[in-house]
Amino acid sequence: MILLEEKHFYSSIWEVYGLKSDPFNTSPLLVFGGEIPLNTFMGRTQELKRLNNLLRNKGGSRVIVSGDVGVGKTTFVNFARAHAQEKGNFFTTIKEIAIQPDWDATDFIINTLGAILTTIERRKDVQIGDGLKKKLESLIAITEISNLSISASIAGFGGGGGKNVTRNPPIKLTMPMLQDLFEDIILELNKIGYKEIILHYNNLELFEQSDLIQLFNKIRDFSQTKNVHFIFVGGLIVPATIQPISRVSSIFSDTPIILPNLGLNEVESIINKRIEALTIKGFTSDVPIDKEVIKILYDLYEGNLRHILNSLSTAFKEVTDEIPVRLTVTKLKESLFNLVKERWLNKITDVEKGVLFEILNVQEITNKQLSSKLKKHPQNISKITNKLLDLCAIRVKRKEGREKFFSVEPSLKWFLLEKIEEKEDKKEKDIQKFMKDFLKPKSPE
Numbered sequence: 346m347i348l349l350e351e352k353h354f355y356s357s358i359w360e361v362y363g364l365k366s367d368p369f370n371t372s373p374l375l376v377f378g379g380e381i382p383l384n385t386f387m388g389r390t391q392e393l394k395r396l397n398n399l400l401r402n403k404g405g406s407r408v409i410v411s412g413d414v415g416v417g418k419t420t421f422v423n424f425a426r427a428h429a430q431e432k433g434n435f436f437t438t439i440k441e442i443a444i445q446p447d448w449d450a451t452d453f454i455i456n457t458l459g460a461i462l463t464t465i466e467r468r469k470d471v472q473i474g475d476g477l478k479k480k481l482e483s484l485i486a487i488t489e490i491s492n493l494s495i496s497a498s499i500a501g502f503g504g505g506g507g508k509n510v511t512r513n514p515p516i517k518l519t520m521p522m523l524q525d526l527f528e529d530i531i532l533e534l535n536k537i538g539y540k541e542i543i544l545h546y547n548n549l550e551l552f553e554q555s556d557l558i559q560l561f562n563k564i565r566d567f568s569q570t571k572n573v574h575f576i577f578v579g580g581l582i583v584p585a586t587i588q589p590i591s592r593v594s595s596i597f598s599d600t601p602i603i604l605p606n607l608g609l610n611e612v613e614s615i616i617n618k619r620i621e622a623l624t625i626k627g628f629t630s631d632v633p634i635d636k637e638v639i640k641i642l643y644d645l646y647e648g649n650l651r652h653i654l655n656s657l658s659t660a661f662k663e664v665t666d667e668i669p670v671r672l673t674v675t676k677l678k679e680s681l682f683n684l685v686k687e688r689w690l691n692k693i694t695d696v697e698k699g700v701l702f703e704i705l706n707v708q709e710i711t712n713k714q715l716s717s718k719l720k721k722h723p724q725n726i727s728k729i730t731n732k733l734l735d736l737c738a739i740r741v742k743r744k745e746g747r748e749k750f751f752s753v754e755p756s757l758k759w760f761l762l763e764k765i766e767e768k769e770d771k772k773e774k775d776i777q778k779f780m781k782d783f784l785k786p787k788s789p790e
Contacts, residue, residue: 358665363630368619369658371651373419376427377439385618386424388611392602396425399598400574405541407568407575407597411584412604415651418578421604422545429543436471436539438464441547446556450563454523457544459485461530473533480526524567531572541572549579553744554586561593569596582743606648613639615650633671641674645758652755656681681759689738689757700729701738705757709742709750
């Protein structure tokens with residue numbers, strides 16, 4: 346029996362299905378445990394074997410993990426980090442380090458040190474020397490106060506200790522100075538029993554290619570620190586950017602680990618394991634989904650787990666009120682197609698729909714390419730794409746110089762569901778053909 350004071354912990358509609366929370370949550374699985382446990386992870390056997398072999402390399406390593414947006418890169422690395430620290434004496438940070446495009450090399454190291462400090466402060470089982478910890482605390486305090494200013498005085502480098510830092514005389518923080526502090530921290534972690542350290546960096550796909558190359562050139566020596574494993578995570582453009590630059594690519598311990606989309610059976614198993622893990626104690630859970638629903642979404646998104654889960658979460662929230670509802674293909678199509686109309690289609694003109702559908706037909710496209718295909722003036726196309734960006738119907742997938750490459754918001758693909766026919770004698774749905782034939786914009790009159 347569920348206690349009344351516990352009920353507020355169970356979110357939204359999910360308790361009517363016997364669940365603590367949304368089983369289709371798209372957030373990455375967490376290294377140190379979260380509501381959705383790590384044992385719901387499925388697949389990636391060969392890729393995990395490669396990454397685990399790298400982590401067993403004594404002295405450290407550097408590797409890129411790459412794949413399309415939503416394929417599960419962060420969850421994959423988090424699972425590997427959790428497994429490594431459970432099976433061996435590895436230290437790793439609580440969360441991944443989200444690199445920002447405006448960071449320089451000193452920002453990169455300072456934020457790495459900040460992630461290490463946060464983990465040390467949160468974990469009761471990790472204790473380092475007071476003197477070294479004060480140096481680290483002072484550095485982070487000063488950089489926070491000065492908004493990552495590189496002019497500061499920190500304990501051991503010309504100032505006092507503790508949180509109240511003396512700034513007289515100020516010392517410019519340099520790469521060698523920061524790297525020395527980082528190496529001292531690593532040695533200290535080694536001394537207290539952690540043989541190696543795993544650092545996980547996200548967001549590489551946010552960088553323009555030239556900025557990414559520049560950053561890696563500057564952190565080249567830092568990323569070769571002994572006994573540290575550096576895992577860099579980004580989109581498919583990242584390996585193609587890094588590999589031609591021999592000075593950078595030469596430091597990596599192996600070729601990039603590329604994650605493909607999961608298979609249909611794996612997606613179904615993940616969903617079942619999540620439902621089982623989130624079942625309220627003492628309850629029987631039932632989240633009824635027609636098998637064809639998952640198959641249609643799998644085909645629609647070509648196996649992209651994040652988009653499949655998001656679609657299922659949204660559909661259940663739309664169709665469920667006070668009682669459980671079976672999610673059929675009809676209910677899926679009706680609920681998600683209506684949302685597309687409310688969010689986007691009812692707010693744009695036919696001409697704007699033509700531009701939107703052209704973007705939907707391709708993986709990415711620029712204003713210049715749209716202008717050429719639709720035979721419209723570039724200025725008019727720019728106005729339309731700006732409006733579509735404001736409505737969050739499209740997004741900037743990447744930049745190349747001044748050119749922006751647009752792709753649709755993944756939820757907009759729900760529009761395609763409305764035209765998928767249900768036939769008992771034909772379970773395979775040719776979504777790609779529909780995209781080509783049905784959505785081709787009409788020629789301007």
